[in-house]
Amino acid sequence: MPNKEIPYKIYLExxxxxxxxxxxxxxxxxxxxxxLNPETLKPMTFEELRHVFCDELVKQELNDTxxxxxxxxxxxxxxxxxxxxxxxxxxxxxxxxxxPAKIYYKFEGNNTSGSHKLNSAIAQAYYAKQQGxxxxxxxxxxxxxxxxxxxxxxxxxxxxxxxxxxVSYEQKPFRREVMRTYGAKVTPSPSETPEVGRKIxxxxxxxxxxxxxxxxxxxxxxQAQDGYRYVLGSVLSQVLLHQTIIGLETKAALDKYDIVPxxxxxxxxxxxxxxxxxxxxxxxxxxxxxNYRFIAVEPSSCPSLTRGKxxxxxxxxxxxxxxxxxxxxxxxxxxxxxHAGGLRYHGMSSILSQLYHDGYMESRSVExxxxxxxAEEFARVEGILPAPESSHAIRVAIDxxxxxxxxxxxxxxxxxxxxxxxFDMVAYEKFHNGQMEDYIPSDEDLKPGFAGIPRFPGNEI
Amino acid sequence: MPNKEIPYKIYLExxxxxxxxxxxxxxxxxxxxxxLNPETLKPMTFEELRHVFCDELVKQELNDTxxxxxxxxxxxxxxxxxxxxxxxxxxxxxxxxxxPAKIYYKFEGNNTSGSHKLNSAIAQAYYAKQQGxxxxxxxxxxxxxxxxxxxxxxxxxxxxxxxxxxVSYEQKPFRREVMRTYGAKVTPSPSETPEVGRKIxxxxxxxxxxxxxxxxxxxxxxQAQDGYRYVLGSVLSQVLLHQTIIGLETKAALDKYDIVPxxxxxxxxxxxxxxxxxxxxxxxxxxxxxNYRFIAVEPSSCPSLTRGKxxxxxxxxxxxxxxxxxxxxxxxxxxxxxHAGGLRYHGMSSILSQLYHDGYMESRSVExxxxxxxAEEFARVEGILPAPESSHAIRVAIDxxxxxxxxxxxxxxxxxxxxxxxFDMVAYEKFHNGQMEDYIPSDEDLKPGFAGIPRFPGNEI
Numbered sequence: 001m002p003n004k005e006i007p008y009k010i011y012l013e014x015x016x017x018x019x020x021x022x023x024x025x026x027x028x029x030x031x032x033x034x035x036l037n038p039e040t041l042k043p044m045t046f047e048e049l050r051h052v053f054c055d056e057l058v059k060q061e062l063n064d065t066x067x068x069x070x071x072x073x074x075x076x077x078x079x080x081x082x083x084x085x086x087x088x089x090x091x092x093x094x095x096x097x098x099x100p101a102k103i104y105y106k107f108e109g110n111n112t113s114g115s116h117k118l119n120s121a122i123a124q125a126y127y128a129k130q131q132g133x134x135x136x137x138x139x140x141x142x143x144x145x146x147x148x149x150x151x152x153x154x155x156x157x158x159x160x161x162x163x164x165x166x167v168s169y170e171q172k173p174f175r176r177e178v179m180r181t182y183g184a185k186v187t188p189s190p191s192e193t194p195e196v197g198r199k200i201x202x203x204x205x206x207x208x209x210x211x212x213x214x215x216x217x218x219x220x221x222x223q224a225q226d227g228y229r230y231v232l233g234s235v236l237s238q239v240l241l242h243q244t245i246i247g248l249e250t251k252a253a254l255d256k257y258d259i260v261p262x263x264x265x266x267x268x269x270x271x272x273x274x275x276x277x278x279x280x281x282x283x284x285x286x287x288x289x290x291n292y293r294f295i296a297v298e299p300s301s302c303p304s305l306t307r308g309k310x311x312x313x314x315x316x317x318x319x320x321x322x323x324x325x326x327x328x329x330x331x332x333x334x335x336x337x338x339h340a341g342g343l344r345y346h347g348m349s350s351i352l353s354q355l356y357h358d359g360y361m362e363s364r365s366v367e368x369x370x371x372x373x374x375a376e377e378f379a380r381v382e383g384i385l386p387a388p389e390s391s392h393a394i395r396v397a398i399d400x401x402x403x404x405x406x407x408x409x410x411x412x413x414x415x416x417x418x419x420x421x422x423f424d425m426v427a428y429e430k431f432h433n434g435q436m437e438d439y440i441p442s443d444e445d446l447k448p449g450f451a452g453i454p455r456f457p458g459n460e461i
Numbered sequence: 462m463p464n465k466e467i468p469y470k471i472y473l474e475x476x477x478x479x480x481x482x483x484x485x486x487x488x489x490x491x492x493x494x495x496x497l498n499p500e501t502l503k504p505m506t507f508e509e510l511r512h513v514f515c516d517e518l519v520k521q522e523l524n525d526t527x528x529x530x531x532x533x534x535x536x537x538x539x540x541x542x543x544x545x546x547x548x549x550x551x552x553x554x555x556x557x558x559x560x561p562a563k564i565y566y567k568f569e570g571n572n573t574s575g576s577h578k579l580n581s582a583i584a585q586a587y588y589a590k591q592q593g594x595x596x597x598x599x600x601x602x603x604x605x606x607x608x609x610x611x612x613x614x615x616x617x618x619x620x621x622x623x624x625x626x627x628v629s630y631e632q633k634p635f636r637r638e639v640m641r642t643y644g645a646k647v648t649p650s651p652s653e654t655p656e657v658g659r660k661i662x663x664x665x666x667x668x669x670x671x672x673x674x675x676x677x678x679x680x681x682x683x684q685a686q687d688g689y690r691y692v693l694g695s696v697l698s699q700v701l702l703h704q705t706i707i708g709l710e711t712k713a714a715l716d717k718y719d720i721v722p723x724x725x726x727x728x729x730x731x732x733x734x735x736x737x738x739x740x741x742x743x744x745x746x747x748x749x750x751x752n753y754r755f756i757a758v759e760p761s762s763c764p765s766l767t768r769g770k771x772x773x774x775x776x777x778x779x780x781x782x783x784x785x786x787x788x789x790x791x792x793x794x795x796x797x798x799x800h801a802g803g804l805r806y807h808g809m810s811s812i813l814s815q816l817y818h819d820g821y822m823e824s825r826s827v828e829x830x831x832x833x834x835x836a837e838e839f840a841r842v843e844g845i846l847p848a849p850e851s852s853h854a855i856r857v858a859i860d861x862x863x864x865x866x867x868x869x870x871x872x873x874x875x876x877x878x879x880x881x882x883x884f885d886m887v888a889y890e891k892f893h894n895g896q897m898e899d900y901i902p903s904d905e906d907l908k909p910g911f912a913g914i915p916r917f918p919g920n921e922i
Contacts, residue, residue: 007475008541014468080469081553081844092542092616110571112846112881154841155553174886180893181840379642380615383542385573420573422883425635432641 009086010253017084018248019071021241024279025064025351027286030358032064032237032350033325036312041456044322052219052321053238054229056127060238067283069241071123078122078155079245082111087253088417092381094401101404103397104259105417106250106277107384112178113148115387115419116273117233120242121145124231125152134227135159139189139214142168142342143175144387144419145233150182161228163189163197163218167208175423189214194221196318210334211344216318234270235315235324235349243276250414251280261292263400265415267392268296268305268363269342271349277416278361285360294361295400296352297392299371301439302335304328304348305356305363307446309461313347313453323454326353330449336439340368340427342389346449366395367438372431374398375421387419388427470547471714478545479709480532482702485740486525486812488747491819493525493698493811494786497773502917505783513680513782514699515690517588521699528744530702532584539583539616540706543572548714549878553842555862562865564858565720566878567711567738568845573639574609576848576880577734578694581703582606585692586613595688596620600650600675603629603803604636605848605880606694611643622689624650624679627670636884650674655681657779671795672805677779695731696776696785696810704737711875712741722753724861726876728853729757729766729824730803732810738877739822746821755822756861757813758853760832762900763796765789765809766817766824768907770922774808774914784915787814791910797900801829801888803850807910827856828899833892835859836882848880849888 025031034043049058060069071079090103108116128136135158140146146162153160162184169176169188176186189209190197197217200207207213215232222230233239254261264281266274274296284290296305304327314331315321328347335344348356355361368388375391377398378384386394397415404411421428430436453461486492495504510519521530532540551564569577589597596619601607607623614621623645630637630649637647650670651658658678661668668674676693683691694700715722725742727735735757745751757766769788776782778792789808796805809817816822829849836852838859839845847855858876865872882889891897914922 011472078844112840112844114883118844151841151844155844173890174883177886177890177893178846178883181837181846181889183841376642379573380612380644383539383573383579383612383616385639385642422575422635422639425638428642429634429638432638 006089006257008091009088010257011086012084012249012252014080016252017079018245018252019076020068021071022244022248022280022283023063023067023069023241024283025237026067027283028354030354032354035322035324038314038319038323038454051223052230054124054127054131054133056130057124057238060241061236072126075123075126082118083245084249085110087250090382093378096381097398097401097405099401099405100408100410101401102410102412103401104414106246106414107417108246109384109417109420113144113151114422115144115148116243116246116276117145117148118151119245119276120233120239120272121148121152122155123242125149125156125158128229129156129158133158133229135161136229136231137161137163137218137222138231138233139163139211139218141165141211141344143172143423146184146186147175147178149231150179150184153184154182160184161221162186163191163214163221165189165209165211165214171426172423189217191217194224196220196320200318210317212317212331212346215316216320219316219320234272234345235347237351239272240275240279240349240351243272244279246273246276246416247278247280250277259412261414262411263293263295263413265295265297265393265396265413267343267389267416267418268298268348268352269389270345271352273416273418275349275352282355282360295396296356296361296363297396298363298365299339299343299392300365300367301339301441302329302344303365304346306365309450309453310353310357311453311461312459315347324350326350327356328453329446330452332452333449338437338439340388340430340436343392364396366392367440369431369436369438371395372428372436384417385421386417387421388424390418393417467550467718469552470549471718472547473545473710473713475541477713478540479706479713480537481529482532483705483709483741483744484524484528484530484702485744486698487528488744489815491815493815496783496785499775499780499784499915512684513691515585515588515592515594517591518585518699521702522697533587536584536587543579544706545710546571548711551843554839557842558859558862558866560862560866561869561871562862563871563873564862565875567707567875568878569707570845570878570881574605574612575883576605576609577704577707577737578606578609579612580706580737581694581700581733582609582613583616584703586610586617586619589690590617590619594619594690596622597690597692598622598624598679598683599692599694600624600672600679602626602672602805604633604884607645607647608636608639610692611640611645614645615643621645622682623647624652624675626650626672626675632887633884650678652678655685657681657781661779671778673778673792673807676777677781680777680781695733695806696808698812700733701736701740701810701812704733705740707734707737707877708739708741711738720873722875723872724754724756724874726756726758726854726857726874728804728850728877728879729759729809729813730850731806732813734877734879736810736813743816743821756857757817757822757824758857759824759826760800760804760853761826761828762800762902763790763805764826765807767826770911770914771814771818772914772922773920776808785811787811788817789914790907791913793913794910799898799900801849801891801897804853825857827853828901830892830897830899832856833889833897845878846882847878848882849885851879854878
């Protein structure tokens with residue numbers, strides 16, 4: 001095996017870039033449970049789902065048999081504008097930690113959306129355009145997904161309507177302005193426009209909103225307008241599919257230098273980045289070809305994998321979406337206001353939930369001050385200011401590298417650095433000023449969320 | 462000549478990256494005029510300058526004979542963390558404009574400082590560390606340079622004291638927080654600490670500060686502390702030298718694909734980016750090997766090249782710095798408050814001033830609404846949200862490409878995209894809301910600035 005010198009950053013050539021997404025469900029013996037119609041409790045059909053999502057995306061959502069799906073030419077073209085993303089060898093971090101471990105990170109922040117979200121946004125916008133739609137609606141929390149979708153819609157000339165969680169809309173006017181630069185219409189959620197928003201405002205006057213609520217509003221807005229569909233930035237299997245571009249590029253870059261990872265780490269909110277990063281490696285494990293450790297990292301204040309229930313639950317607070325079987329804290333669960341980063345979603349991708357349930361993946365929950373400590377340490381030596389979400393993965397990567405220091409093991413650690421923190425400086429400021437507090441919900445705190453999970457035969461908690 | 466397909470982004474391999482900076486002064490017949498001691502009006506000596514700047518940097522400042530200067534190993538190592546920057550073929554912009562022109566841009570925004578400033582910051586921090594200094598002081602306006610220097614100092618474990626123009630300090634708390642993440646001490650300028658700041662505050666109570674004033678404070682602060690030196694982010698010849706990494710990489714990338722540019726365009730404030738980008742190409746012109754058009758783009762509200770005087774002037778408002786011969790609007794000139802972008806400096810690099818004076822370069826001044834129109838158009842098709850400064854170059858690149866559309870010429874246009882606009886959303890918001898106004902100073906408006914230029918024999922305006 002040639003001992004090639006590993007550069008700081010491995011970039012694939014254009015002709016080495018993946019031309020297909022990888023659908024890990026094809027290699028799963030235990031397939032993720034299907035989405036259910038909450039009224040009939042029967043699996044959602046193509047016909048039912050196509051009222052909400054674009055036809056081609058519904059096909060992808062329901063496809064658990066084809067391992068590879070061609071990436072359309074137009075999407076490959078857009079990918080070339082900001083991809084491949086670099087796989088970076090964290091030489092400086094290794095030196096700082098004095099660890100024998102070899103650390104790599106796949107950096108998805110070098111595009112204006114500031115994160116990996118653009119990988120799926122461009123795909124969803126493309127299929128909407130192909131179907132001849134006028135536009136799409138969506139929700140956004142911190143704003144990464146909304147920004148990504150605005151960019152994608154602007155590229156294809158589609159109308160883009162974003163329901164932005166009100167507290168973020170007010171606290172992050174700059175994110176809103178980036179979306180406006182790309183021509184999107186941004187509405188604070190809950191709003192007066194869709195019925196579900198009005199209803200929520202009546203029940204909770206003065207509420208600052210939540211992601212689950214913004215989803216309900218966006219879905220309703222799409223259904224109320226001719227030629228519109230709803231699109232979602234995480235959780236769904238179609239989104240994980242598009243995000244496999246991350247893992248496929250990572251694998252190609254590692255293979256190019258004969259590098260075999262021992263541990264692969266990603267932060268997990270709805271699961272899109274983690275799922276995208278690990279899918280191709282997981283496929284090797286599922287097919288019995290290789291063995292890797294996978295670690296999902298979540299905030300201890302929103303611990304869906306580590307402390308959630310594996311049951312069917314609503315994807316949204318307004319309960320207008322189908323039921324998904326997933327690790328969930330209950331669709332009514334709202335993370336503590338003091339929680340600074342993203343990763344605030346109550347549930348987890350069905351694919352990842354099933355894999356976790358079957359023992360293919362570990363999970364770890366971390367507290368936010370430890371996360372920001374890792375973020376700052378990383379920023380100072382690696383030069384990139386990470387997003388709070390991404391910093392969850394950094395935290396655990398550092399922890400694992402420090403374990404190697406103790407044991408002397410030369411493990412190879414790969415983690416996903418999903419984005420940059422330029423719009424998160426309020427949280428950094430809190431951290432610098434010593435005003436950031438950790439919060440671990442007690443079992444009692446989690447009870448109200450669990451109580452809201454729908455019960456029916458086979459769905460006991 | 463092989464007709465290789467041009468990828469969207471050209472990245473150099475690590476072994477193709479420049480290992481020396483290029484010193485264009487070595488190839489200039491008419492050397493830039495030396496810095497003068499304002500009291501004696503004699504050229505500043507090494508001994509005089511080393512009280513202000515690091516020894517090695519003074520040597521670089523005074524060196525107008527060596528064409529190539531080795532980049533130290535440690536700096537090359539740091540460069541590898543965020544360089545090479547991509548040379549991007551703007552296929553999507555070309556398509557949008559329907560122009561036969563071929564447009565390329567060198568994108569320097571993919572690092573946390575958000576701009577090219579890091580190229581010189583890391584060099585200056587390195588030499589300070591080599592000299593055994595404790596720390597450095599500097600000024601920053603919008604915050605790009607301060608951020609870059611904070612990152613560089615953090616990497617080498619140096620103390621970093623930044624005087625930030627008060628209006629930016631208050632309006633851009635996020636920039637300040639990024640600097641704090643890297644451990645810098647950020648003081649709003651004018652401040653109470655250095656004498657010059659106190660003096661300015663007494664004379665102008667409640668002033669919101671200016672770059673020229675912050676420079677004065679930073680210089681004084683460095684001189685008041687043992688083991689400190691002052692560093693500057695633009696204008697100086699040493700800074701242009703470090704920034705030639707931009708032009709050298711650009712040239713290597715173009716050469717790799719046998720691309721010969723016709724026009725090279727850059728925005729110009731103090732001149733560091735423009736000088737760095739064009740130097741290697743200018744060298745070919747100076748040596749009679751090639752011929753290119755160079756265009757410096759500046760805001761019409763701060764038009765030092767297009768409307769300034771070519772004379773000796775102070776580099777700072779407090780008049781504690783040496784005199785430099787340059788195109789200047791007078792060290793007391795303060796651009797209109799309504800001016801949104803950076804590029805607010807009253808003077809221009811001595812190197813660029815001399816080259817412009819000798820007819821090697823054109824200059825163009827543009828109004829800010831036209832600049833933001835170009836920025837938005839670019840963002841929507843190329844996916845990158847540009848800094849207002851960089852967008853000056855985009856404006857003229859688009860204008861030139863549209864001329865090609867009229868004439869049918871297939872010119873090759875290269876421009877410098879110096880950075881991203883994530884911290885400039887207030888300006889974008891003004892633009893979106895139709896609240897941005899253009900301002901072209903009248904001849905009368907420029908008079909007070911010119912009146913402040915020092916007069917002595919040979920320095921008449």
